Amino acid sequence: MSGSTAWRPGRVHVRAPGKLNLFFEVGDVQPDGYHDVASAYQAVSLHEDCWAEEADDFTISVTGAVDVSGVPSDDRNLALRAARLLAKEIGHRGGVHLDIVKQVPVAGGMGGGSADAAAALVACDALWNADLGTAQLQRLASRLGADVPFALMGGTAVGTGRGDQLSPALAKGRFDWVIVPDAGGLSTPDVYGRLDELRRRRNVDIAPPPRAPAVAPEVLQALRAGDASVLAEHARNDLQVAALSLRPDLRDTLELGERSGALVGLVSGSGPTLAFLAAGPEDALELQVTLSASGRTALHVHGPVAGARVIG
Incomplete structure (x- = not known):
C-alpha cells in the first residue's frame, strides 16, 4: 500500500464493487x-x-491498476460530485480530499465511476459523522446516476x-466470471444511440419489448438455484449488438471465450x-489461462459480493 493510501487517524477507507449486467433489456427511447x-445486476x-480525509x-x-488517464479530477468526476452533494445535504462547511485507487476498467461497462461515487458517499458519511442511513444515501445516490x-x-x-x-434478488452460492477489459472505452450515450439507429432500421431481433422492460423469470430462477448453466441459457444484453456494431473486433474475443469453455x-x-x-472456479481459471495465452488481459472474479462499505 502506498504512503498516500496508508491508514491514519481522521481518514476513512471505503471499498465498493464493480458490477456485471447478467440480463439487460432496453425499452424504446423516451x-x-x-x-x-x-437489469439483473x-x-x-x-x-x-x-480514502477520504478532511480538507x-x-x-x-x-x-490504479487500470488506465486512469481519462478520469477527470474536477467536478466532472462523479465521486467529487457525490462528496459535494452529501456536504450540501448535511450543511457541512468544510471540504474533503479523496484518494481513489481503481481496479474496475474505465468506461468499460462495469460501473467503476458509479462505484467511486458510492464509495465517496459512504466515506464522507462516516468521516463527517453524518449517519444518514441507507435510505437517505440511496436517495442521494439515485441523483448521481x-x-x-x-x-x-x-x-x-x-x-x-x-x-x-432496485429490488434485491436472491442468489444462491457463487458465480465465477472471467473479465476481459479493453483499452478502448465505449461511450454509453454512443452505444444507446447506435441501438436506436439499428432499431429504426427495423431489425426485428433487437426491437424494443411491446411492454415495460422486465427481467426474464428464468434468470431469477437460475440465480435462486445457483445454476450457472441455466443462467447462461437466458443471460442477454440488448446493448450488445450496438456495442459490437461500434467495435466489431470484440467478436473475436467473444468467440474465443465461448470456444474455450x-x-x-x-x-x-x-x-x-x-x-x-x-x-465454477476451476473452469474459470482454465479459461483465464487460455485467454491470457492469446495475449488478452483476463481477470477471474466472482459474485455476488457486498456493496460499498467501510474497511477497518
Missing part, C-alpha cells in the same frame, strides 16, 4: 432521450478503493426504470469489457 431498462470482486476544499487524486444505488447495495438485484429502482460470453453493460460465465 421523449427525454432516455430509455427504460430492466451482480456485484463482483473487482473493487474501487476510496479545506474538494479535491481528488486517482490512481443509475448505477450508483446498486454500487451502494451490492449483492444481486433487479433494476427497473432507469435502472435505479465459457458457458456464455456477454458484453458488460455498454462495453467494451467482456464477461464470460464459467461453470
Whole structure:
C-alpha cells in the first residue's frame, strides 16, 4: 500500500464493487432521450478503493491498476460530485480530499465511476459523522446516476426504470466470471444511440419489448438455484449488438471465450469489457489461462459480493 493510501487517524477507507449486467433489456427511447431498462445486476470482486480525509476544499487524486488517464479530477468526476452533494445535504462547511485507487476498467461497462461515487458517499458519511442511513444515501445516490444505488447495495438485484429502482434478488452460492477489459472505452450515450439507429432500421431481433422492460423469470430462477448453466441459457444484453456494431473486433474475443469453455460470453453493460460465465472456479481459471495465452488481459472474479462499505 502506498504512503498516500496508508491508514491514519481522521481518514476513512471505503471499498465498493464493480458490477456485471447478467440480463439487460432496453425499452424504446423516451421523449427525454432516455430509455427504460430492466437489469439483473451482480456485484463482483473487482473493487474501487476510496480514502477520504478532511480538507479545506474538494479535491481528488486517482490512481490504479487500470488506465486512469481519462478520469477527470474536477467536478466532472462523479465521486467529487457525490462528496459535494452529501456536504450540501448535511450543511457541512468544510471540504474533503479523496484518494481513489481503481481496479474496475474505465468506461468499460462495469460501473467503476458509479462505484467511486458510492464509495465517496459512504466515506464522507462516516468521516463527517453524518449517519444518514441507507435510505437517505440511496436517495442521494439515485441523483448521481443509475448505477450508483446498486454500487451502494451490492449483492444481486433487479433494476427497473432507469435502472435505479432496485429490488434485491436472491442468489444462491457463487458465480465465477472471467473479465476481459479493453483499452478502448465505449461511450454509453454512443452505444444507446447506435441501438436506436439499428432499431429504426427495423431489425426485428433487437426491437424494443411491446411492454415495460422486465427481467426474464428464468434468470431469477437460475440465480435462486445457483445454476450457472441455466443462467447462461437466458443471460442477454440488448446493448450488445450496438456495442459490437461500434467495435466489431470484440467478436473475436467473444468467440474465443465461448470456444474455450465459457458457458456464455456477454458484453458488460455498454462495453467494451467482456464477461464470460464459467461453470465454477476451476473452469474459470482454465479459461483465464487460455485467454491470457492469446495475449488478452483476463481477470477471474466472482459474485455476488457486498456493496460499498467501510474497511477497518
